Amino acid sequence: MKTVSLSDLIAKYDIPVPRYTSYPTVPYWTDFPTTNEWLNSVSKSLSKQDAKISIYIHIPFCETLCSFCGCNTSITKNHSVEEPYITYLLKEFHSYLQAVPEISKRQVDEIHLGGGSPTYLSESNLDYLLDNLFKELNISPNASLSVEVDPRRTRKTQLDVMRKYGFNRISLGVQDFDEEVQRIVNRIQPFEKTKETTENAHELGYKSVNFDLIYGLPKQNMDTMKKTVEKTILLYPDRIAFYSYAHVPWIKAAQRLFTEEDLPTGETKRTLYEYARNEFEKVGYKEIGMDHFAHENDGLWKALLNKTIHRNFMGYTEFRTDLLLGLGVSAISDSWECFHQNEKILKKYQKRINELGFATLRGHKLNEEDLEFRKLILELVTTLEVTIPKEHEEIKNYLQEMEKDNLIIWNENHLQVTEIGRAFLRNICMGLDLRMRRKLPEAKVFSQAI
Ligand SMILES: C[S@@+](CC[C@H](N)C(=O)[O-])C[C@H]1O[C@@H](n2cnc3c(N)ncnc32)[C@H](O)[C@@H]1O
Ligand code: SF4
Numbered sequence: 001m002k003t004v005s006l007s008d009l010i011a012k013y014d015i016p017v018p019r020y021t022s023y024p025t026v027p028y029w030t031d032f033p034t035t036n037e038w039l040n041s042v043s044k045s046l047s048k049q050d051a052k053i054s055i056y057i058h059i060p061f062c063e064t065l066c067s068f069c070g071c072n073t074s075i076t077k078n079h080s081v082e083e084p085y086i087t088y089l090l091k092e093f094h095s096y097l098q099a100v101p102e103i104s105k106r107q108v109d110e111i112h113l114g115g116g117s118p119t120y121l122s123e124s125n126l127d128y129l130l131d132n133l134f135k136e137l138n139i140s141p142n143a144s145l146s147v148e149v150d151p152r153r154t155r156k157t158q159l160d161v162m163r164k165y166g167f168n169r170i171s172l173g174v175q176d177f178d179e180e181v182q183r184i185v186n187r188i189q190p191f192e193k194t195k196e197t198t199e200n201a202h203e204l205g206y207k208s209v210n211f212d213l214i215y216g217l218p219k220q221n222m223d224t225m226k227k228t229v230e231k232t233i234l235l236y237p238d239r240i241a242f243y244s245y246a247h248v249p250w251i252k253a254a255q256r257l258f259t260e261e262d263l264p265t266g267e268t269k270r271t272l273y274e275y276a277r278n279e280f281e282k283v284g285y286k287e288i289g290m291d292h293f294a295h296e297n298d299g300l301w302k303a304l305l306n307k308t309i310h311r312n313f314m315g316y317t318e319f320r321t322d323l324l325l326g327l328g329v330s331a332i333s334d335s336w337e338c339f340h341q342n343e344k345i346l347k348k349y350q351k352r353i354n355e356l357g358f359a360t361l362r363g364h365k366l367n368e369e370d371l372e373f374r375k376l377i378l379e380l381v382t383t384l385e386v387t388i389p390k391e392h393e394e395i396k397n398y399l400q401e402m403e404k405d406n407l408i409i410w411n412e413n414h415l416q417v418t419e420i421g422r423a424f425l426r427n428i429c430m431g432l433d434l435r436m437r438r439k440l441p442e443a444k445v446f447s448q449a450i
Pocket of ligand 1: 148174214
């Protein structure tokens with residue numbers, strides 16, 4: 001087996017590739033469902049008595065815009081937007097309950113409040129929203145209830161409200177601890193703020209704390225990364241999502257606010273990741289799939305060992321449910337056989353909810369082949385191995401070059417990603433992405449592999 005240097009591999013494979021949070025990936029959603037078709041699919045997913053539900057609630061608001069941000073946000077300091085938005089969210093929720101009564105009967109195993117910034121909402125509005133959701137749902141006593149928070153704007157009293165409803169997981173947006181990096185991405189977040197939110201969460205009894213970090217931000221270098229890793233380890237979160245910065249300025253114009261020359265790319269960017277990974281592993285973290293770390297005693301690591309681990313639009317989770325129901329502007333839902341996304345523009349979302357009770361923008365009805373490859377890709381991005389059915393031998397041909405470069409090893413039809421191959425997991429997935437292989441995108445849509 002020839003040995004190829006990391007820089008040569010990066011020169012060859014650092015191309016635009018999907019992130020595989022779904023299969024088919026969003027640009028390949030072609031077979032859009034109507035709202036009725038979507039509701040039938042929701043109903044079907046909950047037909048069994050023991051079907052399980054996850055709920056995702058999107059709160060789009062943030063007071064200021066971080067220039068790197070790729071999320072669906074609505075930037076305003078005017079908090080009068082909170083109440084009308086909650087009214088629309090609850091209207092959408094009640095429309096679902098009316099159309100598919102099983103939603104209130106089946107067990108809810110997971111609720112995630114995401115954004116934007118859920119703690120943009122005041123204590124009383126959080127309380128009102130959760131009260132109205134929780135009284136209609138059958139929430140498992142062991143449910144995973146999680147929230148994403150921006151430590152710059154999160155009060156202990158808000159965490160207390162959510163704790164009262166049983167919220168037990170919290171994810172803090174940290175991104176980077178270096179002041180210069182923070183300044184350039186318009187996100188000044190003193191270490192003390194992150195420390196305070198982490199301590200508040202522990203004091204209130206949240207059992208799991210996650211930090212979101214990003215590598216590849218402007219002005220990041222080995223010195224800044226050392227600082228970020230050191231401070232992260234000092235606060236010792238249970239999990240770390242260590243995202244590769246997705247640079248998509250043709251979609252997110254604010255990413256043009258810094259100069260591209262300041263971005264670490266290719267080998268420089270990957271070296272930052274590998275440095276941090278080694279440091280995290282030294283203090284007991286385990287690498288999970290792409291860009292995630294968890295303690296050895298954390299449920300996510302156990303889920304990987306037990307092969308129950310799942311990956312969805314929010315990242316890695318410990319288990320899969322029969323339905324992921326997304327509420328709010330831009331929220332994505334998944335009934336396994338069908339994806340569904342709400343209107344991405346706030347005004348349009350509100351108008352559609354007002355008129356129809358639902359806000360379908362697009363989605364995809366998966367055919368037999370999509371379902372088969374969805375399962376295979378999911379297995380690959382979670383466990384880094386997968387057995388390819390014999391009738392799809394041509395996948396081996398497509399991945400031949402990666403085998404030669406020692407990114408993967410075949411044992412008959414069983415594909416195993418190597419240590420070196422981990423960095424190119426998204427490229428390897430492309431071998432199983434029949435839709436993309438048949439038709440490459442005509443315009444720029446995906447961020448770089450590294
Ligand atoms: C909805 S935000 C997090 C919550 C909260 N708004 C905050 O920033 O603290 C989810 C996460 O997505 C990640 N993210 C946002 N834009 C990104 C990008 N362009 N590339 C990679 N990760 C990104 C950040 O790590 C961020 O914490
Ligand atoms: S990173 Fe978080 S706080 Fe910053 S703009 Fe994006 S969603 Fe808002």
